[in-house]
Amino acid sequence: MSAPIKFPTPQKQGSPAQQLMELARQDMAAVDSLITDRMQSPVGIIPDLAAHLVSAGGKRLRPLLTVASAALCDYDGSDHHKLAAAVEFIHSATLLHDDVVDESDLRRGKRPANKIWGNASSILVGDFLFAGAFNLMVETGSMEALSVLSKASSVIAEGEVKQLAALRQITITEADYMDVIRAKTAALFAAATEVAPIIANRSTAERAALRDYGMKIGLAFQLVDDTLDYGGMESALGKSIGDDFREGKVTLPVIRAYQQAGPEEKEFWHRVVVEHHQIETDLESAISYLRAAGTLESTLDQARKYASDARQALSIFPKSDWRETMRDLAGYVVDRIH
Amino acid sequence: MSAPIKFPTPQKQGSPAQQLMELARQDMAAVDSLITDRMQSPVGIIPDLAAHLVSAGGKRLRPLLTVASAALCDYDGSDHHKLAAAVEFIHSATLLHDDVVDESDLRRGKRPANKIWGNASSILVGDFLFAGAFNLMVETGSMEALSVLSKASSVIAEGEVKQLAALRQITITEADYMDVIRAKTAALFAAATEVAPIIANRSTAERAALRDYGMKIGLAFQLVDDTLDYGGMESALGKSIGDDFREGKVTLPVIRAYQQAGPEEKEFWHRVVVEHHQIETDLESAISYLRAAGTLESTLDQARKYASDARQALSIFPKSDWRETMRDLAGYVVDRIH
Numbered sequence: 196m197s198a199p200i201k202f203p204t205p206q207k208q209g210s211p212a213q214q215l216m217e218l219a220r221q222d223m224a225a226v227d228s229l230i231t232d233r234m235q236s237p238v239g240i241i242p243d244l245a246a247h248l249v250s251a252g253g254k255r256l257r258p259l260l261t262v263a264s265a266a267l268c269d270y271d272g273s274d275h276h277k278l279a280a281a282v283e284f285i286h287s288a289t290l291l292h293d294d295v296v297d298e299s300d301l302r303r304g305k306r307p308a309n310k311i312w313g314n315a316s317s318i319l320v321g322d323f324l325f326a327g328a329f330n331l332m333v334e335t336g337s338m339e340a341l342s343v344l345s346k347a348s349s350v351i352a353e354g355e356v357k358q359l360a361a362l363r364q365i366t367i368t369e370a371d372y373m374d375v376i377r378a379k380t381a382a383l384f385a386a387a388t389e390v391a392p393i394i395a396n397r398s399t400a401e402r403a404a405l406r407d408y409g410m411k412i413g414l415a416f417q418l419v420d421d422t423l424d425y426g427g428m429e430s431a432l433g434k435s436i437g438d439d440f441r442e443g444k445v446t447l448p449v450i451r452a453y454q455q456a457g458p459e460e461k462e463f464w465h466r467v468v469v470e471h472h473q474i475e476t477d478l479e480s481a482i483s484y485l486r487a488a489g490t491l492e493s494t495l496d497q498a499r500k501y502a503s504d505a506r507q508a509l510s511i512f513p514k515s516d517w518r519e520t521m522r523d524l525a526g527y528v529v530d531r532i533h
Numbered sequence: 534m535s536a537p538i539k540f541p542t543p544q545k546q547g548s549p550a551q552q553l554m555e556l557a558r559q560d561m562a563a564v565d566s567l568i569t570d571r572m573q574s575p576v577g578i579i580p581d582l583a584a585h586l587v588s589a590g591g592k593r594l595r596p597l598l599t600v601a602s603a604a605l606c607d608y609d610g611s612d613h614h615k616l617a618a619a620v621e622f623i624h625s626a627t628l629l630h631d632d633v634v635d636e637s638d639l640r641r642g643k644r645p646a647n648k649i650w651g652n653a654s655s656i657l658v659g660d661f662l663f664a665g666a667f668n669l670m671v672e673t674g675s676m677e678a679l680s681v682l683s684k685a686s687s688v689i690a691e692g693e694v695k696q697l698a699a700l701r702q703i704t705i706t707e708a709d710y711m712d713v714i715r716a717k718t719a720a721l722f723a724a725a726t727e728v729a730p731i732i733a734n735r736s737t738a739e740r741a742a743l744r745d746y747g748m749k750i751g752l753a754f755q756l757v758d759d760t761l762d763y764g765g766m767e768s769a770l771g772k773s774i775g776d777d778f779r780e781g782k783v784t785l786p787v788i789r790a791y792q793q794a795g796p797e798e799k800e801f802w803h804r805v806v807v808e809h810h811q812i813e814t815d816l817e818s819a820i821s822y823l824r825a826a827g828t829l830e831s832t833l834d835q836a837r838k839y840a841s842d843a844r845q846a847l848s849i850f851p852k853s854d855w856r857e858t859m860r861d862l863a864g865y866v867v868d869r870i871h
Contacts, residue, residue: 238695292660295633296653315634318656319694322630325660326686329667333680341679342671348664356657357576 210531211523212256215263218520222262222276223255229280233327244312244320248287257387258283260412263524264391264405267509267517274335274394278344282387284328285348289355289383291321296359297442301435340390347386354378363443365453365468372450373414381413388412404511408521411505416528418498421446422491425482437478443471447497449481451490460484495529502529548869549861550594553601556858560600560614561593567618571665582650582658586625595725596621598750601862602729602743605847605855612673612732616682620725622666623686627693627721629659634697635780639773678728685724692716701781703791703806710788711752719751726750742849746859749843754866756836759784760829763820775816781809785835787819789828798822833867840867 258279265275388409596617726747
């Protein structure tokens with residue numbers, strides 16, 4: 196297991212995400228204000244539910260990547276704020292619909308919106324945010340940015356359906372799984388970064404580089420999430436773990452553990468995933484199996500590889516505070532602690 | 534009660550919808566082929582579910598309005614096919630999400646998609662179709678058409694949420710109800726017709742006229758649907774009536790009947806709508822109340838008024854086969870029999 200990357204202590208500078216947020220403070224304030232503005236509606240449930248989700252101080256990682264990429268491209272307009280808000284709206288719409296799809300009572304230890312306002316509201320407010328994302332994009336006048344985010348939206352929906360079809364399929368291949376997360380998670384990260392060079396009229400090479408950076412960050416992010424759902428590499432069990440396990444979602448650590456498992460362990464995974472019959476101690480057993488197999492570690496190594504690719508992708512840009520902080524962010528995505 | 538409008542017998546020419554479909558045969562074949570093409574996905578459930586909904590030979594009324602409006606505007610490109618397909622995809626996505634929102638076992642006597650493939654698939658395939666609609670619009674390169682359909686999508690979602698909030702509210706005003714149907718139904722009809730003069734580069738006046746035509750057709754269409762849900766003006770009860778009633782949806786005939794109802798009838802509506810406690814004979818009682826109050830008739834008269842406005846809106850265009858058939862269609866929307 197690789198040693199955790201050491202970051203400056205929070206007292207001095209904060210995490211790379213905080214540093215980037217600091218660099219982008221003015222931009223992100225503009226994005227926040229757009230988000231708040233566009234959630235308004237005379238139909239009260241829309242701002243209520245959207246606020247629960249969008250303004251509840253989420254990480255705003257995706258819109259942060261859009262404004263950071265725009266800064267890296269020396270973009271001097273204001274359309275990146277609209278695109279960043281659009282990216283967050285697409286993400287939020289997806290989360291709202293996922294909550295209904297997943298049927299969980301808790302997600303990361305919190306009650307999902309549909310358990311408070313009902314499935315119907317979550318579906319319809321998700322649609323409202325999704326349409327709102329396109330309204331924002333239209334206002335930028337950039338058909339190319341719109342095309343990138345529109346295609347990403349198709350790919351995300353397709354990835355979500357594919358994930359649904361893969362539910363409780365313990366024998367899903369690693370390649371198929373990577374296709375799923377490339378679509379359902381990484382595609383939006385890639386679009387979030389790619390739209391910046393587009394509106395900044397930068398070269399095809401820079402556009403490809405930023406798309407690659409976003410894609411690799413997204414893959415790393417999802418794989419880390421997969422390990423965190425089983426407590427990551429921490430020995431103490433967090434309170435908000437096991438969502439994927441309880442929903443029967445087969446993720447990379449499980450796919451790899453199952454492939455090398457003996458008959459008894461195979462039977463365990465078959466029961467808890469395929470038959471979806473789980474008892475209270477099963478999550479702990481699953482974690483033990485994954486640790487013994489070393490697949491949480493190998494998944495995290497895979498994430499580190501993607502983070503390193505993401506750092507590398509930015510080499511095309513000259514050294515700058517923005518570039519270095521975006522590079523640091525790639526490492527942070529892997530070594531973040533929730 | 535006004536006498537039903539007489540149409541030529543089907544053997545000769547068919548209904549105005551069929552006549553319009555005949556005029557637009559080549560266009561609609563192109564739209565159908567686009568629809569089929571864009572529903573494809575390696576994820577099998579997407580084409581399966583989409584086909585159940587989209588290619589199951591629906592009326593295709595909205596895309597027909599787009600291609601007819603384009604013909605009326607002498608449009609000679611092929612982008613109207615893409616916009617027509619996009620309109621149908623937005624409509625289909627809305628239907629899929631509505632099925633989950635409404636939680637009905639039957640809709641117009643048929644099993645809704647979510648009862649066959651599950652809520653999760655209906656939500657996600659709806660998202661896929663919605664994103665697909667935007668991909669089609671992007672391909673036309675018309676930011677103005679995209680803007681119109683994107684805004685309509687917001688308005689539709691807002692209208693759906695408003696309808697949800699109005700569920701089981703027997704005291705909703707007629708004005709509030711008209712706001713709901715203007716948003717949830719008529720906005721897409723209006724957008725479907727407005728995009729045609731946009732891509733055909735026609736005048737603002739013609740654009741406004743076609744938007745008005747679509748809006749009024751949409752309002753007429755919804756009000757007729759409201760009466761058909763209670764068997765319309767037919768004396769025999771159809772098999773697929775009572776969906777709105779069972780879901781506690783308060784529509785114009787009910788709003789008007791409640792306003793003039795005596796204490797006993799008010800109590801009835803309160804029980805079946807607000808308390809949502811219904812017994813088997815209640816639908817029949819509701820129909821009797823509505824007939825006695827004459828509100829199915831007055832709602833249909835209101836629809837005829839909108840249909841007449843729709844016909845009038847086309848006066849700005851010179852006489853042509855397209856214009857006359859589109860005018861006839863306005864009447865047909867009111868006097869159609871399902």
